[in-house]
Amino acid sequence: MADQQKDQQPISSRRAGRRGLRIAGLSLAAVLLVAAGFGGFAYWKLNHNITSVDLNSLLGSARPPASTNGAFNILLLGSDSRAGANQRKGGGANDGTARSDTAMVVHVEHDHRHASVVSIPRDALVDRPACTKADGSTAPAVAGAMFNSAFEVGGAACAVKTAESVTGLRMDHFVEIDFAGFASFIDSIGGVDVTTTVDINDPQSRLKLTHGTHHLSGDQALAFVRTRHGIGDGSDLGRIELQHQMLKSILEQARSVGLLGNPVKLFKVADTLTRSITADTDLASVNDLVGLSQTLKAIGPDDLTLVTLPVHYAPTDPNRVVATQPQAARLWEALKSDRPVPKDVLRQQPANPADAAHPSTSAAPGPSGRARPSAAARPSASAAAWAVLHR
Template sequence: MVRPRDNRADGTGSPVRSNAAARHTEDTSVGPARHLGAAPRTPVWLKATTLIISVLLVGVVAFGAYWFIRLQGNITKQALGAGNSRTEDAVDEAKDRMQILILGSDTRDGKNSQYGSAAESTGYGHSDVMMLMDISADNKRVSVVSFPRDLLVDIPKCVDQKTKREFPAQKNVMINAAMSEAGIGCAVDTVNKITGLEVDHFMMADFNSVKELSNTVGGVDVCVSDAIYDPDSGLRLPKGTSKVQGEQALSFVRTRHAFGDGSDLGRIKAQQGFLSSLVRKIKDDGTFSNPGRMLGIADAITKNLTIDDGLASVPTLLTVGNRLKDIDVSKVAFVAAPTEPAVSDQNRLQLAEPAASQLFAAMRKDIDLTDPAAKPDASASASASAEPSASQSPAAPAYNKALQPVTVANGSGDPARAKELVAALTAGGFTQTGQLTAKAVAKTAVYYGADFADVAADVAALLGIPASQVLPAAGVSGVQVYVGRDYAGATQQPDAPATLPPDIVNQTAGDTVCQQANPALITR
């Protein structure tokens, strides 16, 4: 093919047009670049819409980033434990059963300086409030167990995870002192020791958090039986229902003398009543479905919050919060750990047995405290389908555990061992227990009298004692557990019955309860 020659000897002529370009116009002076390169003009409305959408997207991203950075920056962290061993893996916050220890710190520095001098709260401060929140895996129920600050307990050896300083174990000291030396992790380890559970997370708030949260939600309704004035906390309320927020809300949850008989137990019931009302208000106001309100609450909480490393991210906190939004308020149970005046100090409290062991055993078994007789749900039934057939299952004991005499002779050299064993036996249904003084021995044995061989075998299985160490003894009436220095610790049978003390639940979040005023502080 012969290409047409360029007429421009000096390079100034028109370019040669291709045949394809020539087909589109009769004007031979129109070049292909000009014709083929022309693009339709973008409509003004499309440009404006694109600009608006871009601005909105940038705004949304900037808004989200601002709140994420702000909330994340609010959070203060501490270690979950204090050096004591754990046997459970980390939970999946989205779907596993989860226990969170909620603490109220009495620290008096920074924003809390108006409530006293820093010297009044030594070290990490004391836990002014201690509640264990237990969220079921199916998100259908929550249990909140309160521990009085005056409760005397044994605190395990703890190591401050910041300084690595070790603090020795303490016996018969107030539970609110657990975190004062080695940090919040020591409070967590103490609750683990008491309950036999392994707490997954903790949240600690200070005085200021109650004020800011109550202001953010627009006040919380509380009810008292009579008009009261507590000069110590500054709480003054008329008879009936009042809305409290800010300083008045803080006074309501802090007062130690305004309710009941003026003890810490009255304060626990008032705190539970306050939280019940707060839960109802948040759900009734549709807060969980209102992003603006949720951000306000999140900001108020995180500014005054210390949490463990595993919980210390905004997405994780949102995941936990999302699990709570659809729970029926009648399935949010508020409980107080069963207590009685302490033998060593009548102004303090100790765990009341067997009620405390029964409660903690029920919690370990994940029993619905509002309905202990409830049947397992479908998912639980499905997981139990692999259990042995009736021909393989052990026969039910041919005796009443509650009537069997079981004594504990403590030859371990550890005074706390007898109490531990009695608690384990009681939780397993053997409530007729007693203790004997005993000489120190190296090896543990379970002795039994005539006709008690089956009871002794069950007792040994409950306590994790090998069958080879179960022996007949002519001088024993019933069953005697003679614990030696080799004993590692009590274990619980997974199928041991859970018996709850009557009226263990103080109230649910669905109950509106008027707090009984302390007669000494009633005003006319």
């Protein structure tokens, strides 16, 4: 979403934005003070809200090496589970399984002031490695499996191992949130604002918006990040662009809600967030989450680069996509070397379907002097091929 920022944004505005995001980054830290005021009950409750997965025991030592310069990676997963409240939110039948409906690799650079977010299309075909399930059994390796199937067959550990195999990067942390959790979190921060220059009418996600700026509730925000029918070319890549826009909107809302001045609201947000996520054991406490928020507090919207993995439709199946080489390999190598996203990857980003008109395909430098991802270039696959990507 960095391409939507103005290059000439006033310095005072940028500083105000960063101050706001620092406040948001310190919100969980303030929860500790609130917890003390409640005699420790709140702190205990928040810690017990969090569900954790011991990735270290499930993945073993056969993993990419961790960075030694302070850079790190987080795998963000959105689960499409229909269990419990998720069935009402997501629709469809509950078959007892879940896939990674959304997958983003977040690379935080060594200075902890810049980050790159790479979305991996869920229908991308990858070589899924053998992995250990939570019950100790083994999910066999499969060539040419959909990326989102890893979470379905082996849970978080298999999703992490597959992401590491595809990217060559160590996933230092992972965070998962489901439909109901995402909607509840959006409601807890007071909703979010989004702007679209085209009308959106998607009977599948049940989202209907006229062009303009709208304040979305949690259910509407969930529909926004899931929609693709009736907008743009109907592709999953377009939906990913909407998810990038939503990420920016969440950052903007976190800046403006004033949590530190409202302890009751602060606790409500923290309670909702901790009940909504599953994380690796190294993040599964309030103290750990506070430490992460402190680490990330200097990263503002202008310091984020959001892109989609370069892909094209699979020669063997027009309903699936595969990584486009050598661009995909160069992207992962750049992040592995703690460098910005390559400019040729930025130039080839798909269009945001919420924009009726798109800027030129050139990657314009942002305020930090780094190239910004463009929203103009269409995907390598035909619009018809993209439109048939399921769900």
